[in-house]
Amino acid sequence: MISLAAFPIITKWPAQHPERLQLYSLATPNGVKVSIMLEEVGLAYEAHKVSFDTQDQLSPEFLSLNPNNKIPAIIDPNGPGGEPLALFESGAILIYLAEKTGQLLPQAPAARYETLQWLMFQMAGIGPMFGQVGFFNKFAGKAYEDKRPRDRYAAEARRLLGVLEKHLLGRTWIMGDEYSIADIATFPWIRNLIGFYESGDLVGITDFPNVLRALDGFVARPAVIRGLNIPS
Template identity: 75%
Template structure:
């Protein structure tokens, strides 16, 4: 049996199945990227809820795995060379899982890099911008009288949705007919923008017909339905 005891995080979240990939996460847009990918790939894994309500992400145990105190993070007991691999940053984890399995990423080098550019598009643009819109529309920022900060992020989010709208015209997925980690990176954030943040009307989401179409296809996938609720919040 694999021994993960050298990882301090396992003291707070003991591994019941140490031979499985260990996922430390919360069902946020970044967190569900990894649970969805794992569900799509059918890899055996053990999820652990990292509760923000109790500041789990700030505990020494979690920081020992991710010093940036963000979810998700993983330990793969069967990493490169058969050795356990700790890893954080959702984009890096998506790339790792795709390359580990040879799935959800094109094998052709040119298309592989094209896929990665769209993962980076989400990491550097959609995630930060949509997140700021959420802050100014749903959370404390909504009470600011000066709407210029909100509008800065709002206008950029609309622009990014326009980029997606153009990309998705005539395509089933980001890479055409091939479903990839680029889709798994992007669509949870689009879903969160119009769902949890409730900013659909604010960003004029009804204007983005192609984005709506592909988002609906994404949410209809069985693995996505499961992954959006892993780890279960009720476990906290």
């Protein structure tokens, strides 16, 4: 039996199935990247909700797993060499799970690096910029009388959507016909921008039909439907 007793986080979120991959997350755009990935590749896992309402992410137990106090994070009891592996950062987790399962990341070197390129595009651009749009359009920033910060981030979000729109012309997914971790990273953020952040009109989302088409295909996938609600 694999023991996870060495990980302090287990004291706050006990593992009912310690032989399974342990996911510590919340159903945010970054969080659902990993739950969707796990549903897509079919790995057995156990999900634990890290509640922002009670500041679970700042607890000593969670910080022992991710000192950067962000979700998601995982412990794989069957990591490299059969040893447990703790990992944080959603992009790193996607790469790890793709390599562990041999799924959703091309094996051919050129296609592999192109996929990682678009994964980094999401992590460095889409995620941070869309998050700022959400702050200034829906959360505390919406009360600011000066709308220049909001408009700056909305313009950058629109620019990033334009890059993706052009790239998706004639393509089903970011990598063409093959669905990949680049899609899993990107489309939860676009969905959030339009839905939860209520910013579709602000960025002119209807000007990006290729993005909307791919988004529709993404949210219709059974694994995505499941993963978007994990942890419940």
